[in-house]
Each structure stands twice: as C-alpha cells, then as structure tokens.
Amino acid sequence: MTLLELNNVSYWYKHENKRHDILKKINISFERGMFYTIVGPSGSGKTTFLALASALDVPKEGSIFYEGKEIKKIGLTKFRSKYVSIVFQSYNLLPYMTALQNVITGIEIKGTKHKNKKEFALQMLERVGISSEQARQKVLTLSGGQQQRVSIARALCSDTDLIVADEPTGNLDENTAQEIVDLLQSLAHNEGKCIIVVTHDQTIASKSDKIVKLSKGNLTLTDNMTDNLSLAGK
C-alpha cells in the first residue's frame, strides 16, 4: 500500500504581486521499503518538496495523503509528531548534551512512551553503529559522521515508517557520506522504512531505488532498480 501520495500538488510564492511557481501539479507516490532521492538544480524546489512531505508546510493547491488519509485531516502537528521523522544536514543536535541525552530528549519531545527510555535510546544508537561508550560522549566530541548517526538514531526512536532527510551528507567527507547512505539504504531495504533524501550528490542518487528529479516546477521519476536490473540483464 502506498505510504505517502502527492495528488496534483502545486506550490508558489508571491513576490511584489508576481506569482513564482515552485511545484506545478505534482503527482507521485512513495512506498515502504524504498529509498528515494530528490535531485534538481538549486532553487528547483527540493527543500520545498520535503517541507510538504513532512507537513512543515502545506500545498497551495492539491492534497497529500498518508496511508490514504489526507494529512490535513490527520492534523499537521499530529502528523509531524507521529508519522514522520526528519534528518537535517547540520544534525540539529544539542551540543552540550551527550549522544544518549540527545536521543532521550528526542523521545521526550516526540512524546513516545517507553518503559525504559535510556535502554531504548542505547538500542537505537547501537543500531546505527554508536557504541555505548560513544553514546556517553558530548556530541561535539564525536565526528561529523557519528553525529549524523546520532541524529538518525533520534529519528528511529519515534519508529515512523517515513523518514525524510535534507542533504544528510552535505557536511561529510566522501567515505563517511557513503556509510550514512548505506545506513539509510539498509533502513529502507531491511526494515521497510520509506526514506526520502534531498541531495546534490549524484553518487547518493545512484544508490537510491528511485530518483525524483525536479526541474522548472515539474517532476520526473527514474526507476534506478529497473535500470540496474536491465543493465544486469545486458
């Protein structure tokens, strides 16, 4: 079943009474277990697209459905707290706290109920490759890649099926970026998450199952899996 569906979604902003179209009647569906990247030139609306998919903003026209229910009807605040997790380029961690405290704070903010929050946070950190020793370090003493892992662990704590990320590897070197992409890919393929990542990086895009390309308000979808399969068959 489709997890997230954009139906005739348009977005524009007005500047000096002139309308600037960012997205024009976009239609697309996102499924569980798939890793998507959103690519396109600067200013093509990638961040806007992600903001709509995570209910940080609403379309000017058209509708967005989550499991067949319109997000507006679910309620934007409820949708953000229960159904979607967001990973940012700059990690958005609290620098004066340890990795563990950051994840526990994330659980508390989301209001997720757990018998033992600390135990659960440690499990999530371990799941993304952060040891219990590293979990007790102040996040600023961790490397960029480790900090991004902590922010992904925080995203995993709310156990949402949908995880969106805006340039999650933008601050990382090539090898570390690759590790984070592998982690996101495995969350999709092995844990059934729907992962949507905005990126400028072609290597990341080539790793995704489907590439959503935005240009001049329009969208094209490339099926990387089909391409890979047909290449393998040649």
Ligand SMILES: Nc1ncnc2c1ncn2[C@@H]1O[C@H](COP(=O)(O)OP(=O)(O)OP(=O)(O)O)[C@@H](O)[C@H]1O
């Ligand atoms: N409310 C607004 N007022 C003015 N300009 C806006 C507004 N909302 C979006 N824009 C403009 O819309 C365009 C699309 O923005 P968006 O950040 O979604 O693009 P992007 O593809 O993510 O760009 P980048 O790759 O540079 O981050 C940009 O030119 C941005 O400046």
